[in-house]
Amino acid sequence: MGQAVLLDLSLLLAPLSLGLLLLDLGANPLWVWPWVVAAPLLRHLYLLTRLAVLIWRQRRLAPPFPLGLWGEIYRGIARYQQRGRKGRKRLLRFSRRFREAANAVPDALVILDKHHRIEWANPAAASLLNIHWPADDGRRLTSILSQPEILPFIEVGEYARPLDIAPEHNPAIMLSLRIAPFGERKKQRLMVARDITKIYHLNMIRRDFVANASHELRTPLTVIAGFIENLLDAPNTPAAHRRPLTLMRNQTERMRSIIEDLLTLSRLEMGDGLDAQEAVDVADELHLILQEAQALSQGQHRFTTQIEDDLLLWGCPAELRSAFSNLIFNAVKHTPPGTQIEITWGRSTEGIELSVSDTGPGIAPEHLPRLTERFYRVDRARSRESGGTGLGLAIVKHVINRHEGRLMITSKLGQGSRFACLFPGHRARLRDAQHASAAPAEHLSIN
Structure with missing residues (x-):
């Protein structure tokens, strides 16, 4: 840079020196001084005009470069042009690799703008969603996928759970839709559709098997339990037989409890929607469940409650009672005597909430993700002693999901556990505004 400055000064002093020499030789100052001043200005104007034309025509700046500071400017712009070309080539390579990878993905990928219009789709979207790109570029997604649940799924923004649909163009397949917001201010949407037909059919077979097997086992168990009761009640039954008969009766009751829970879980999984919804008096239900829990505890646990009596919940009474009773009874069964249970x-802040907390031994972190799996037990021996079936939390999770809610479980070893059922605010009702046949639109808005 210093050499360029010196060179520019020498180029500026050269006409000046020549002008002084001409003046010494007797030249006319009227034409000598304008030439001395105009020479460097004309050079700067020429180089500036040349640079502007090259940039306007998007020409590549290449050597030889001018002398002095203008040469440094030309070289600097040339370096930026070279970096820009390398960046564009790198971006093109990345874009080409991204498209190749997206085209190779077996799942359907669709990019939507903020108005739910299609901006891009990979080839798999044609077979799975009947979305052909670029033919469908700019079309609204709902004009191709006309299922009524599609638009609420996109607009509500609760993307934690996928949406399972059977597309109209091919009802023989089952798709699982997931949406992720991205882009500036999270206005765009990336929709991923995965073919889960085999998994869906396997789940249906499993549900049918569990439901049918449980139903068929109920009748013989009832007969066996009846005969065992008759033998225990008979006065001539030998005393030596009463202990094994008592054990048989207890195990029969345990099997019957498992079958009833399996049937309940199957009904929840097979049900498409909630039937016979009404404003459930949760406070009244909790008081009844609490009386049963106190009888189950036999005074060994301390119960505290914080219940809003005027807050009702729109839903299915039988399912909600089953879920809430499971949570409260679990707190009694799986905590030692002296534990405090708070309901x-x-x-x-997220709507309305039911929580059951205890000061029991707590649950290790590695068990928390699997607590809602059917038949999963943290302590198998203790669960058998307390009569647990391992299905209670699975039932709770299904009931909460069917009511658009979430089950949150937190626990620390030695400090206790907390099970919270979070429901959206639009399912809330107020007691004083509730009528015997309240319409679903009459609700309490909770932000």
């Missing part, structure tokens, strides 16, 4: 029902 709260009321408004929360």
